Amino acid sequence: MTTLARRxxxxxxxxxxxxxxxxxxxxxxxxDPIQLLIGKLQGRVTPEMIASIKAQFGQGLDQxxxxxxxxxxxxxxxxxxxxxxxxxAPVGDVLFSQLWWTIGLIGAAAVISFxxxxxxxxxxxxxxxxxxxxxxxxxxxxxxxxxxxxGTVLLMLFAGSLHWFPLxxxxxxxxxxxxxxxxxxxVLRYAELPIASIVLCSLAGWMLGMRNMMVTxxxxxxxxxxxxxxxxxxxxxxxxxxxxxxxxxxxxALTIGLLVSGSLLxxxxxxxxxxxxxxxxxxxxxxxxxxxxxxxxxxxxVLGANLLADLLYFVxxxxxxxxxxx
Amino acid sequence: xxxxxxxRSPKVLAGFIILSIxxxxxxxxxxxxxxxxxxxxxxxxxTPSWQHLLGTTALGQDVLSQLLVGCRVTMVVSFIAGFxxxxxxxxxxxxxGYIGGRTDEGLSLMSNVFLAIPGLPLLIVINSYLPEGQxxxxxxxxxxxxxTGWAWGARVLRAQTMSLRDRDFVEAxxxxxxxxxxxxxxxxxxxxxxxxxxSFLFTIxxxxxxxxxxxxxxxxxxxxxxxxxxxxxxxxxxxxxANEWWWLAPPGIAIALVGTSLALINxxxxxxxxxxxxxxxxxxxxxxxxxxxxxxRLGFTPVNQSATAGxxxxx
Numbered sequence: 028m029t030t031l032a033r034r035x036x037x038x039x040x041x042x043x044x045x046x047x048x049x050x051x052x053x054x055x056x057x058x059d060p061i062q063l064l065i066g067k068l069q070g071r072v073t074p075e076m077i078a079s080i081k082a083q084f085g086q087g088l089d090q091x092x093x094x095x096x097x098x099x100x101x102x103x104x105x106x107x108x109x110x111x112x113x114x115x116a117p118v119g120d121v122l123f124s125q126l127w128w129t130i131g132l133i134g135a136a137a138v139i140s141f142x143x144x145x146x147x148x149x150x151x152x153x154x155x156x157x158x159x160x161x162x163x164x165x166x167x168x169x170x171x172x173x174x175x176x177x178g179t180v181l182l183m184l185f186a187g188s189l190h191w192f193p194l195x196x197x198x199x200x201x202x203x204x205x206x207x208x209x210x211x212x213x214v215l216r217y218a219e220l221p222i223a224s225i226v227l228c229s230l231a232g233w234m235l236g237m238r239n240m241m242v243t244x245x246x247x248x249x250x251x252x253x254x255x256x257x258x259x260x261x262x263x264x265x266x267x268x269x270x271x272x273x274x275x276x277x278x279x280a281l282t283i284g285l286l287v288s289g290s291l292l293x294x295x296x297x298x299x300x301x302x303x304x305x306x307x308x309x310x311x312x313x314x315x316x317x318x319x320x321x322x323x324x325x326x327x328x329v330l331g332a333n334l335l336a337d338l339l340y341f342v343x344x345x346x347x348x349x350x351x352x353x
Numbered sequence: 354x355x356x357x358x359x360x361r362s363p364k365v366l367a368g369f370i371i372l373s374i375x376x377x378x379x380x381x382x383x384x385x386x387x388x389x390x391x392x393x394x395x396x397x398x399x400t401p402s403w404q405h406l407l408g409t410t411a412l413g414q415d416v417l418s419q420l421l422v423g424c425r426v427t428m429v430v431s432f433i434a435g436f437x438x439x440x441x442x443x444x445x446x447x448x449x450g451y452i453g454g455r456t457d458e459g460l461s462l463m464s465n466v467f468l469a470i471p472g473l474p475l476l477i478v479i480n481s482y483l484p485e486g487q488x489x490x491x492x493x494x495x496x497x498x499x500x501t502g503w504a505w506g507a508r509v510l511r512a513q514t515m516s517l518r519d520r521d522f523v524e525a526x527x528x529x530x531x532x533x534x535x536x537x538x539x540x541x542x543x544x545x546x547x548x549x550x551x552s553f554l555f556t557i558x559x560x561x562x563x564x565x566x567x568x569x570x571x572x573x574x575x576x577x578x579x580x581x582x583x584x585x586x587x588x589x590x591x592x593x594x595a596n597e598w599w600w601l602a603p604p605g606i607a608i609a610l611v612g613t614s615l616a617l618i619n620x621x622x623x624x625x626x627x628x629x630x631x632x633x634x635x636x637x638x639x640x641x642x643x644x645x646x647x648x649x650r651l652g653f654t655p656v657n658q659s660a661t662a663g664x665x666x667x668x
Binding site: 052 | 364462465466469470471472473474475477478479481482558562565566569570571572584587588592593594596598601602604605606608609610611612613615616617620623
């Protein structure tokens with residue numbers, strides 16, 4: 028099996044495992060899950076809610092578990108994620124309307140922080156032992172600051188006290204959404220502070236990782252060779268950096284999961300719409316169909332992003348390709 | 354057995370000092386707290402003063418008391434999670450790496466699945482299905498966090514075990530006829546110590562972050578004091594917009610300090626595992642003292658450089 032095919036197989040398996048976990052979790056609870064959910068809702072139940080809870084469990088729990096599983100899979104295959112208890116709308120529709128905010132915010136932040144972080148890391152690795160080493164403890168501290176704290180402080184300083192940025196939301200509420208410049212510029216303006224906060228928090232990780240790899244790579248023979256050939260310093264650095272960046276790209280996949288988790292917090296702090304906000308509300312309202320739908324969506328998005336990162340690695344590192352030929 | 358000799362750099366020392374302060378507070382925190390953290394009879398929104406060293410919240414509670422009491426829960430949950438996850442990753446990583454074959458394939462697949470599923474959402478889903486009351490139980494929460502955080506350690510340990518599996522000393526132990534478990538725990542295990550220590554610290558770091566995040570989102574029991582719930586109450590009372598920095602800053606800084614201390618100790622372990630990183634930690638003054646060039650020259654590892662030290666810098 029080639030490397031890439033093996034990754035595909037892994038992701039397919041993970042997707043199946045996630046679906047199965049999602050199916051099993053409510054059924055692993057002691058007692059009748061339907062009664063338990065109704066009990067947890069504590070009197071706030073309407074007949075429609077009970078109907079949607081029952082619908083979530085398919086044709087009832089008296090059937091053999093394999094039949095239930097089969098029903099569940101076929102529902103999913105038809106894109107049916109069930110009905111949200113609190114919003115009384117199909118989970119799929121609810122998710123689709125909110126997904127774009129999250130993807131835009133997280134995607135932009137991920138790209139920006141990766142670019143800035145690895146560039147800084149390469150520079151600091153190149154000049155290790157000089158004054159730039161002072162960046163290490165600063166970055167370490169920045170990395171340890173919990174995101175929600177940094178986000179809150181930024182919000183307090185730049186939006187609360189200085190009024191440089193809007194306080195909450197994703198666009199000026201007086202505008203109607205549409206493809207006009209006024210609306211789009213307002214969206215960009217409202218996204219600035221949330222994106223900056225994610226970048227600031229995730230930058231350090233990229234920087235430290237890249238710096239370490241740069242230090243290791245600079246002692247390789249090919250870098251010495253490049254110096255011996257008399258290449259200009261800038262070219263040598265580019266030489267080393269191109270090779271040092273590979274583990275960072277391999278790490279990209281792992282970080283995407285972290286970033287998605289981070290989105291839960293950004294949206295909470297900045298009152299930004301998106302999947303994270305939806306998730307927290309779903310837990311608060313014990314809206315289990317919505318909760319499970321969000322979990323599936325997040326996992327699948329992360330898996331897709333992982334696959335993209337793998338493809339990128341495959342394109343960038345020729346060694347993975349020669350391994351395939353053999 | 355070779356003991357873990359950490360490089361005695363100021364970084365590592367600072368890390369140990371900060372961490373031990375918090376460990377002491379974990380034990381004595383609730384005893385030395387000046388007030389009951391739930392007591393809301395004080396004047397709200399006081400800035401720090403002698404009566405209330407860290408001020409009071411908008412609900413009229415003493416911030417310092419909450420911080421001290423919250424320290425214990427936060428640390429206990431994180432250490433339970435870190436410990437459980439490390440044990441899990443040692444068992445799975447070692448078995449996968451040493452036994453190999455089908456066992457390896459199965460276990461690796463499992464850890465890859467857990468690596469690919471985003472941890473926090475999984476944790477939130479599992480947590481929301483916990484029976485009422487269990488969400489406040491430190492042991493249960495710690496174990497659930499461990500369940501989502503063991504995979505990275507297992508992967509690293511597996512790789513290292515595989516590289517040790519065919520070394521001569523392991524081969525010798527096999528020929529003597531030592532049992533599989535004895536080889537894994539007695540021969541290979543001690544050589545994995547630095548990596549195990551690093552992954553232990555890393556998991557605690559992860560647990561502190563994840564646990565306080567859950568609490569911040571209000572998804573654990575909000576009446577149990579930990580640093581995350583402090584931030585939760587501050588956030589839900591709009592402390593940021595009211596500029597109540599004395600309420601927001603203590604829990605955030607405490608979490609950051611614990612995180613920094615763990616990361617600093619981890620640096621020491623990294624330098625222990627990879628000596629190439631070690632010289633990079635020298636300050637300009639230390640460089641001058643050992644006679645190194647001000648700027649490390651290209652193409653030489655710093656380790657090589659100390660051999661060539663004293664030669665004139667031609668750049």
